[in-house]
Amino acid sequence: MAKKLFIETVGCQMNVLDSEIVVGTLKKQGYELATEATDADVILFNTCSVRQHAEDKIYSALGRIRIHMDENPHKILGVLGCMAQKDQELILRRAPHVDVVCGTGQLGRIAELIEDAKSSGKPQLALSLGRSDASKDEVERSFESYDPSRETAMRPNSFQAFVRIMFGCDKFCTYCIVPSTRGPEQSRSPDHILAEVRLLADQGCKEITFLGQTVNSYYYKHGDGRTTTLAGLFNLIHDTPGIERIKFVTNYPKDMDDELLDAVRELPKVCKYLHVPVQSGCNEVLKRMKRLYTVEYYIEMLQRCREKVPGVAVSSDFIVGFCGETEESFRRSCDLVEKSMFKNSYIFKYSTRPGTKADDLYPDDISDATKKRRNNDLLAYQDANSLIDHRAKIGSVVDILVEGPSKLAIKHPDGPRQLTGHTMTDHITVFDGNDRLIGNTVKVLIEDATAFTLFGRIVTDEVSGAALVSREATIAKPSVTPAAGRKSLEVIS
Ligand code: SAH
Ligand code: SF4
Ligand code: F3S
Numbered sequence: 001m002a003k004k005l006f007i008e009t010v011g012c013q014m015n016v017l018d019s020e021i022v023v024g025t026l027k028k029q030g031y032e033l034a035t036e037a038t039d040a041d042v043i044l045f046n047t048c049s050v051r052q053h054a055e056d057k058i059y060s061a062l063g064r065i066r067i068h069m070d071e072n073p074h075k076i077l078g079v080l081g082c083m084a085q086k087d088q089e090l091i092l093r094r095a096p097h098v099d100v101v102c103g104t105g106q107l108g109r110i111a112e113l114i115e116d117a118k119s120s121g122k123p124q125l126a127l128s129l130g131r132s133d134a135s136k137d138e139v140e141r142s143f144e145s146y147d148p149s150r151e152t153a154m155r156p157n158s159f160q161a162f163v164r165i166m167f168g169c170d171k172f173c174t175y176c177i178v179p180s181t182r183g184p185e186q187s188r189s190p191d192h193i194l195a196e197v198r199l200l201a202d203q204g205c206k207e208i209t210f211l212g213q214t215v216n217s218y219y220y221k222h223g224d225g226r227t228t229t230l231a232g233l234f235n236l237i238h239d240t241p242g243i244e245r246i247k248f249v250t251n252y253p254k255d256m257d258d259e260l261l262d263a264v265r266e267l268p269k270v271c272k273y274l275h276v277p278v279q280s281g282c283n284e285v286l287k288r289m290k291r292l293y294t295v296e297y298y299i300e301m302l303q304r305c306r307e308k309v310p311g312v313a314v315s316s317d318f319i320v321g322f323c324g325e326t327e328e329s330f331r332r333s334c335d336l337v338e339k340s341m342f343k344n345s346y347i348f349k350y351s352t353r354p355g356t357k358a359d360d361l362y363p364d365d366i367s368d369a370t371k372k373r374r375n376n377d378l379l380a381y382q383d384a385n386s387l388i389d390h391r392a393k394i395g396s397v398v399d400i401l402v403e404g405p406s407k408l409a410i411k412h413p414d415g416p417r418q419l420t421g422h423t424m425t426d427h428i429t430v431f432d433g434n435d436r437l438i439g440n441t442v443k444v445l446i447e448d449a450t451a452f453t454l455f456g457r458i459v460t461d462e463v464s465g466a467a468l469v470s471r472e473a474t475i476a477k478p479s480v481t482p483a484a485g486r487k488s489l490e491v492i493s
Pocket of ligand 1: 050051175176177178212213214250251252277279317318319348349350351352353
């Protein structure tokens with residue numbers, strides 16, 4: 001009988017991708033996915049350390065499964081990812097029923113670790129080196145993991161995929177744990193990235209999202225001295241047959257150069273969407289965060305983005321209640337949100353992270369009640385702008401890559417069939433339609449909007465009444481890529 005595997009993933013898209021790769025590797029070893037943890041022979045948690053709350057969730061899940069593990073000693077329980085790299089042996093002290101602790105850079109060894117834990121009956125730890133444990137080269141190698149076995153079944157659908165173009169981060173924002181959990185910043189070779197994109201396209205993938213902690217800092221130095229930037233990478237993969245959309249997250253404000261913005265404007269498959277977190281609207285706070293730019297720089301950068309890429313949508317992240325954030329500093333974040341017209345912002349309450357500069361240097365002096373209030377206040381400014389931004393789309397016709405049934409349709413399976421997908425500017429859109437459209441790009445006329453969602457109607461062919469689907473999307477593998485920007489329309493019924 002096939003061995004069963006259960007995996008729960010928290011954290012960012014990097015973790016989603018890591019889980020996909022772990023499942024791919026283990027499926028090759030004969031594992032099948034289970035939907036319930038207690039049905040599985042191997043139970044894995046892929047973890048996040050970015051805020052305390054994310055860690056608490058995993059420690060409680062580990063607590064809940066303890067009795068089951070004690071009653072089934074042959075089963076294997078593994079903790080993977082950022083919290084594994086950060087907490088290391090502490091995990092075994094807090095949860096002695098854990099069998100495998102495997103850091104982000106060691107996931108390639110997961111199958112071997114599971115086997116070793118089974119045969120020896122002893123916990124197995126696989127961790128990358130700390131920044132000061134060895135030479136830069138050795139530390140880098142301990143985090144390197146080529147992304148080999150892609151598992152389409154782990155993705156929510158076969159036509160969208162993440163592609164990691166960078167590992168790690170060297171920015172060391174003072175609040176952030178990521179440089180220690182993900183290690184030194186390293187750009188993957190363009191050849192490997194292109195090979196992966198081609199493989200995904202051959203499997204039917206239409207939308208690629210490039211991932212990097214600071215994706216626009218991508219910089220690869222070839223053996224012969226040539227270099228490739230993110231703009232170069234876009235050009236390299238742009239005409240891959242089958243690929244229709246190229247997204248990229250997350251951008252670092254300082255590295256938003258004109259070469260990149262020109263490429264975003266000129267290349268039709270590149271989404272006109274920039275996620276560029278600012279974190280705070282107050283220069284003193286930015287300085288304590290070591291973000292390396294000022295509010296004035298950020299505003300100028302925003303203007304440049306909008307001038308260079310007309311119609312571009314921009315979103316941001318904010319941290320509220322960072323050490324020493326006065327009411328006045330916080331008001332500056334509200335002012336920035338009010339002025340910036342972000343499509344949306346992700347707002348987080350500061351969570352002190354042991355081992356970071358901020359935790360060493362500054363007291364976590366803002367109460368949780370104040371953090372909560374500031375979070376809500378800032379969100380209210382953002383929501384007002386999100387509504388304006390979304391309502392401005394009413395009356396326009398947008399291209400939507402249909403991703404699947406909307407949340408509402410999943411909840412009410414007998415109601416009208418509502419589908420959902422994103423525009424080229426990353427706006428979530430909901431509309432009625434047939435399941436056969438899933439995986440195709442359709443034209444949708446926007447008729448209504450809330451602060452979070454666009455609502456529309458599929459534009460149909462006047463004669464047949466069938467949905468208009470872009471031609472490229474209906475051909476599984478076109479032998480010739482349509483020239484950039486020349487997408488003709490075809491009817492799907
Ligand atoms: N590499 C990305 C994202 C890193 S983590 C970037 O640089 O933008 C995602 C978001 O979590 C950050 O943008 C930040 O807003 C938030 N974050 C990171 N550390 C945090 C902490 N200690 N407390 C609260 N929010 C945090
Ligand atoms: Fe963390 Fe800053 Fe790196 Fe983003 S850029 S991952 S916030 S250290
Ligand atoms: Fe969390 Fe690690 Fe991502 S800390 S946000 S899973 S890089």
